[in-house]
Amino acid sequence: xxxxxxxxxxxxxxxxxxxxxxxxxxxxxxxxxxxxxxxxxxxxxxxxxxxxxxxxxxxxxxxxxxxxxxxxxxxxxxxxxxxxxxxxxxxxxxxxxxxxxxxxxxxxxxxxxxxxxxxxxxxxxxxxxxxxxxxxxxxxxxxxxxxxxxxxxxxxxxxxxxxxxxxxxxxxxxxxxxxxxxxxxxxxxxxxxxxxxxxxxxxxxxxxxxxxxxxxxxxxxxxxxxxxxxxxxxxxxxxxxxxxxxxxxxxxxxxxxxxxxxxxxxxxxxxxxxxxxxxxxxxxxxxxxxxxxxxxxxxxxxxxxxxxxxxxxxxxxxxxxxxxxxxxx
Numbered sequence: 183x184x185x186x187x188x189x190x191x192x193x194x195x196x197x198x199x200x201x202x203x204x205x206x207x208x209x210x211x212x213x214x215x216x217x218x219x220x221x222x223x224x225x226x227x228x229x230x231x232x233x234x235x236x237x238x239x240x241x242x243x244x245x246x247x248x249x250x251x252x253x254x255x256x257x258x259x260x261x262x263x264x265x266x267x268x269x270x271x272x273x274x275x276x277x278x279x280x281x282x283x284x285x286x287x288x289x290x291x292x293x294x295x296x297x298x299x300x301x302x303x304x305x306x307x308x309x310x311x312x313x314x315x316x317x318x319x320x321x322x323x324x325x326x327x328x329x330x331x332x333x334x335x336x337x338x339x340x341x342x343x344x345x346x347x348x349x350x351x352x353x354x355x356x357x358x359x360x361x362x363x364x365x366x367x368x369x370x371x372x373x374x375x376x377x378x379x380x381x382x383x384x385x386x387x388x389x390x391x392x393x394x395x396x397x398x399x400x401x402x403x404x405x406x407x408x409x410x411x412x413x414x415x416x417x418x419x420x421x422x423x424x425x426x427x428x429x430x431x432x433x434x435x436x437x438x439x440x441x442x443x444x445x446x447x448x449x450x451x452x453x454x455x456x457x458x459x460x461x462x463x464x465x466x467x468x469x470x471x472x473x474x475x476x477x478x479x480x481x482x483x484x485x486x487x488x489x490x491x492x493x494x495x496x497x498x499x500x501x502x503x504x505x506x507x508x509x510x511x
Contacts (some may be wrong), residue, residue: 183228184474186456188380189353193302193332195258197449197474199231200224200467201384201458202242214245216462221249223464225256227471233356233382233458235262235306236291243294250297258301262336263287264317265306279309281320288324302353304334308511314342318349325350334382339510340373352379357510359383359455361392361429361444361486362413362422362496367451370510375452383448386457389414391422392429392444393459393466412498421497428489438476441466445473447486 184197200221221232232250234242243261250257264279264287278287291300303324305317324330332353335346346352355374357366360383374381387393389408396402399409399416408414413422426440433443441459448457459470478486489495 183230183471185230186380186453188302188382188454188456189332190351190378191332191353193258193353193380195231195456196229197456198229198445198471199233199382199456199458200229201460202232202234202246203460203462213462214248217245218249220462220464220467221246222253224467224471225253227468229467229471230257231260231456231458232257233260233384235265235304236287236294237262237265237306243291247294247296250295254297259295259297260302260304260334261291261295261300262304262306262334263291264309277307277309277311279305279307279312279314279317281312281316284317284320284324288329292329299328300330302332302334303330304336304354304356305338306336308335308338308342310511314338314346315349318346322350337509337511338370340369342511343370343373343377343379347377347379352377354380354382356382356384356458358385358500359448359457360386360388361447361490362388362425362494363500364490364492364494366510367492371451371455375454379454381452381455383455383457386448386459387441387444391426393441393461394426394439397423410502411500412502413496413500415498418496418498425489425495429486432482432485432489436476436478436482438473439469441469442473442476443478443486445470446476446478447483449474450478450483 185194186197187194264277266276266278321333334354336356338355359366399414399419402409429440433440445457448455461467
């Protein structure tokens with residue numbers, strides 16, 4: 183495994199991280215064992231960057247506590263707080279960055295994770311009702327108390343990042359980034375590059391699209407959240423599938439899979455970028471890890487830019503409704 187460094191404090195993480203899939207409700211005994219087996223294999227392969235959040239009432243964190251028993255010191259453990267969407271107790275509030283909530287959320291995550299400290303703690307979504315200086319100030323107090331070690335922001339815009347970094351060095355900004363979601367290259371990625379902040383890419387495989395997980399809209403199960411994503415709608419899928427076929431040609435020439443090519447492309451955008459693909463299959467995990475060894479030439483990168491230019495090539499939006507009020511703010 184190759185390793186990279188995030189932020190001015192140089193947090194050492196594997197070049198390919200692992201983003202824990204969202205577990206809805208409680209996993210069956212078989213599903214739980216499968217998830218833990220994947221996590222253990224990731225650690226065996228040198229993947230030390232394990233990413234989760236406190237969504238779904240902390241089910242992911244509880245599972246991680248089991249998986250990391252006896253292995254906690256082998257990983258850089260991250261979690262997030264502040265995204266309340268779908269929580270019945272949130273009383274209509276979708277984001278919470280209030281200082282008093284920062285402390286409460288962290289204590290709850292520490293209990294579920296059964297750990298003394300979270301290595302990298304993210305504000306999951308910026309709260310427009312709370313000055314970012316106040317939220318980050320509360321996170322700094324968590325560092326002083328030894329409860330977290332590094333500060334991160336998720337889906338924060340350039341000005342918010344600058345204001346937050348002026349309070350305390352931000353280690354990482356995490357946002358959606360892949361071949362078909364490149365809009366953050368305009369302002370956000372140049373900002374973190376300038377400030378010496380790491381950039382972590384979630385949905386690095388386009389919600390599984392670049393992993394070949396979906397061949398047709400009808401393949402999606404009735405409860406699959408991607409049914410609500412316009413890029414997977416049938417009227418858009420055929421266009422996007424044609425792009426995937428062209429991408430396959432590039433991957434074939436490199437003797438790698440499309441998933442590996444997609445992850446390698448992210449790694450070639452700068453040594454401060456780290457993708458965190460998630461999977462529940464050991465075979466897919468091993469495939470993803472091997473992407474760190476795929477070398478792309480300038481000609482390869484030019485070909486990929488031609489297929490998936492910054493201004494967008496995919497048909498359909500990446501969300502089913504306007505979320506501009508919560509992304510990149």
